[in-house]
Amino acid sequence: MQIKRADFITSMKRYDDYATRGLPQVAFAGRSNVGKSSMINTLANRKGLARTSQVPGKTRLINVFLLNERLNLIDLPGYGYARVSQSERFSWGEMMGGYFSQTRDLRQVFHLVDIRHEPSQEDREMNAFLRANGIPFTVIATKSDKISRGARLKYIAPICRALLVQPWQIIPFSSVDKTGCDQIVQRIEETCFPEGAESDK
């Protein structure tokens, strides 16, 4: 699948299927600052499509993007951002809970973790949530440009242990050098259009 077009559709606090028009969707979840919005920009090949920031806690709402007018990418607000107030944390939980219970078109979650860090308690909880709800997911190890290629396996091992996945199931990704980009676009296509009939229309 070649990404020919990417549009920002809307930001929502309360998820509603009206904006996604029944098209298949993939969602991006993970800790604040892990690189979710950057990844969407890289996949779409559009800097500034999704807002990014060096400061964690940039994405505070559920953001919907349309790719090639036939599938949606859902940028979710990050977790684990220590400086949000108790009430904001509550509304994050409500937003996420609302999204996962309301969406009917979610095909896959990309669960992003920083390749350099052992997954946090919240990463483990996210993983447990996805498993408990039978939501297909792929673990993405972001910012892979920060370590050498040869060191990848060493960094990926603790992620595998914490999130109960095998090394080959994890996709290393970098928004800086585009490592993993093609593989992820392919994964999006396979999960959104398993029948293959829609490919490259």
Ligand code: GTP
């Ligand atoms: P929230 O919206 O707060 O949940 O964060 P986010 O997960 O959307 O992170 P965002 O994409 O805003 O990126 C956070 C910071 O990490 C920015 O300064 C990015 O430039 C940087 N960043 C993102 N991806 C990469 C990457 O692959 N490599 C490197 N070196 N930096 C990255």
Ligand code: MG
């Ligand atoms: Mg973001």
